[in-house]
Amino acid sequence: MPPSVIRASAKRPTRATPSERTLSYVDAIREATDQEMARDPSVLVFGLDVDDPKAIQGTTRGLLEKYGPSRVFGTPLSEDAMTGTAIGMALAGLRPIHVHIRMDFLMLAMNQLINVAAKSRYMYGGKVSIPLVVRSMIGKSWGQGAQHSQGLYSFFMHVPGLQVVAPTTPYDAKGCLIAAIRDDNPVLYVEHRILHFQNGPVPAHTYTVTPGRARITAVGQDVTLVGISQMQSECLKARLYLEEIGIQAEVIDPIWLSPLDIDTIVRSVEKTGRLLVVDNGWVCCGAAAEIIAQVAERLQGHCSFRMRRMGFAPVTCPTAPSLERLYYPDSRTIAAAARDLVEGTKTGWMPRERSELNSFIFKGPF
Amino acid sequence: MLERLYRSLYRIRRLEEAFARVYPTDKIKSPIHLSIGQEAVSVGVCAALRLDDVVFGTYRGHALYLAKGGDMKAMAAELYGKATGCTRGKGGSMHLISTEVGMMGASAVVGTTIANAVGYAYALQYQGRDALVASFFGDGGSEEGVFAESLNFAALKCLPILFICENNGYAIHTSQERRQGRPDICARARAYGIPAERIEHNDVLYLFERTRTVAAKIRAGGGPHFFEVMTYRWREHVGPNNDFHLGYRTEDEATPWIEADQVTRLGAMLLPERREQIQEEVEAEVEAALVFAEESPEPEPAELYTDVL
Missing domain, CATH: 3.40.50.920 (Rossmann fold)
Structure with missing residues (x-):
């Protein structure tokens, strides 16, 4: 990202605390998770490969060592049941974070997300709530193709009982994730693989970015x-x-x-x-x-x-x-x-490409 | 214990028979999937559980809700679509819940709650509690992908969960033989490393004893266990009537199940005066529940927008 763009997106947060510290989007997610896990033992993070050497692009790095395998674990390749499992944990008072390295994989979890997570609070007359965070990433470029690139959040916007957030800066990545974890209802937290490489100011303390505010x-x-x-x-x-x-x-x-x-x-x-x-x-x-x-x-x-x-x-x-x-x-x-x-x-105008605006070029593999 | 089991069976039977009687009047504003004939499965298992153990069930969940201790009046009112219902008129017959007694919900989508039960069991283990989860589903549920995925994870984490496959032989109108290449559900559980046993004849006493034994093992950290309980649905898939005229099953097939009815069997094991006393009490309770449901108010319009988030 060119510095001018970074400044444009970073200077504006309406409720941001000024911060000189710069963090990547990836590190902002990791820090938010770490701080919430430290604060609240009911927070767990799991999903395919969250505990492997690559640690979901680094977003879960170090958490296993700090919090142990009962709170940080990789799962079998069972998105449907693991989503249902997360809901069951939430019913028992835990605050699970279920991670999917591609949003496309959520299609395997739709029954649990739409029929159970979104509906339980309502159809059980308020007797239960589902404090669940589902993280997923949209891929782009370097051959991501048909099943690694879809931005399917509108599916979830359609359904009452779900919240959907797609933060674009490191500041919001942290604040939105903390807000999602603390929320008593399910939140689809949508990341984008390209945004992971963003850097920007992120306060060290915990803070939330309020749902429903642009x-x-x-x-x-x-x-x-x-x-x-x-x-x-x-x-x-x-x-x-x-x-x-x-x-x-x-x-x-x-x-x-x-x-x-x-x-x-x-x-x-x-x-x-x-x-x-x-x-x-x-x-x-x-x-x-x-x-x-x-x-x-x-x-x-x-x-x-x-x-x-x-x-x-x-x-x-x-x-x-x-x-x-x-x-x-x-x-x-x-x-x-x-x-x-x-x-x-229709003017037919197309700006001449300014290479300094395209300084960020990602080289695979993801 | 005999009396307790009988009362539990009889309550379910008589309430559902009352629902079936009332159903043609359209006072019940909910599809009903009656448990009649299958009560023993819920009763036998739940009688061996503790209050802090939890159960998850299916849309055919009246028996489970009552057997675990759910309030009869709140259930009847729920079916009538009243504000006093167990979900205040939001869930109906297929989504009964009573968190106070550990009935944690039921799904209208087959197999769905198996995974929720597994997650709850994970939480119990993580929290260091010695309660357990009983997950009820049908023979149809064992064909869903979530069944295989859930059993695998439960075995992997050695979770405190008892799976109960309530095998009534049919998914709506299609027999198990027409749906399963190898109709041996226990074999599939064993394939995941979970000890499994088939319990024949809907036998409530045997099921109670086995659950008591197995529950102790599970509480001691022995990991998941699997029951396939053979049972039979007497009435139609959904609704108050018989359905033998449809031709997908015969009355001859039903006869041995009806002859081995657990309600009758346990009743015969009690002293006549005790049996009659229980029956009288239950009849009064059922009558009171229906009156309560009928007289309860409908939900306020504002209720439409509560508990969305």
Whole structure:
């Protein structure tokens, strides 16, 4: 990440305590887990490979040594039963964190997540609650392809009883994870493999990033860019391209997708009159569709605005780099779409690539 | 103990028969999957458990809820869709719960609670408690992937859990032979390293004795154990009636099960005056539960939005 982008995303946290200490996204997750495990013996972390030498990209490193194998353990390859097991632990008063190194693997756990975790509190008349955190990672590039790259959080946004969070900075990675662990209800905590490499200020003490509150990561008056998960980074870069042509983009990071802070987005659109939501998933029935629908419901009749969704191409993710480039929105295609929204016409403009904005190049394997 | 077992069996039988009688009036606003004929499985196991042991069950869960000590009035009210129901009108017949007595829930999706039971057992072990978990599911549940995954993990961690496969021979209308290449469920449990035994004839006394013995072993750290209990559902899969006219099973098949009815069998082992006294008490209890359900208020509209998160 270029320093300017880091500053743009790090300076803004609405409730952040100033901190000089810099941590990676990975270390922020590890620290949050460590601090919560130290504070509360009911917190456990498990999942495929959490105790192996690579320790889930380092996010669980050192925890086994510190807390022992009954609180930190790798599991059999049984996502369905292990999710059900996590729910059973939660029913007995524990606070499990179940880790999946790819979000795609959650498809094996849908029955337990949707039919049990989301519903138990309600269908049992409030007699129980399920304090469960499910961490999962979205992959990207270097051949991640069809089954290692999906951003499927909208599935979970659809279902009452689940909360969904997709932090994009190390600060939020820590604060959201602590909030999720302390929450009495299930939280889907969505990471992105590319975001793992981010560095940023992270206070050493424990803090929570409140559910249902978005953050304005850059202020502008011409167009509102809402970037979800890794698309937040692309939006912040797109903003720099737009600056070159005199367009001031306001960038919003929803952080929590459920509960969703629609108020912050609505206020921004009232100001800019243009809304571009860039999703880290497909647009059909996706998070972007939901955000735009909610804004339209709120603003219809008293404020007209132009709107657009962007997201993955409506195909399966290909592995060839040349095709994959076309599959994802990026800072330049976002900037181009934003300019078209502002001008109300298809301008055909595409910013010339600034290599300093692409200083981060990931080389596999993941 | 005989009296206790009989009372438990008789309560379930008579309440469910009352439900079946009331059902055509549409007062019960819930599908009912009656346990009639299968009561002995829940009763035999639960009679050997402690209050702090927990059970997880299935949508055919009336017997388990009552056998573990769940409140009859709260259950009846739940089926009537009333605010006084055990889930305040939110879960219905298929999601009975009574956390106070360790009935930790039931699922309408087959096999689902097996994993939840295993997780609870993990927590008990982690917390150093000597309680155990009893996980009830059917022969259909043993075909779900979650069954295999859960047994593997329970064996791996040597968890304090008793699996009870309540084998009534049918998943809705399809017999076990038509669904399983090798219809030996105990063999599958053993494949995961879990000691397993088949208990024939729905025998409540034998099941009680075996559970008592096995529970002590589990509490002492012996790890999971598996029962396949052979039983028979007398009524239709869902609803109050018989279903022999459908042709997927015959009355002849049911006859030996009905002749070996555990309610009748245990009743005959009691002194007539004791049996009649228990029956009278239960009839009054059932009657009171139905009156309570009928007279209870419906949930307030605001209840729709409570306990989502």
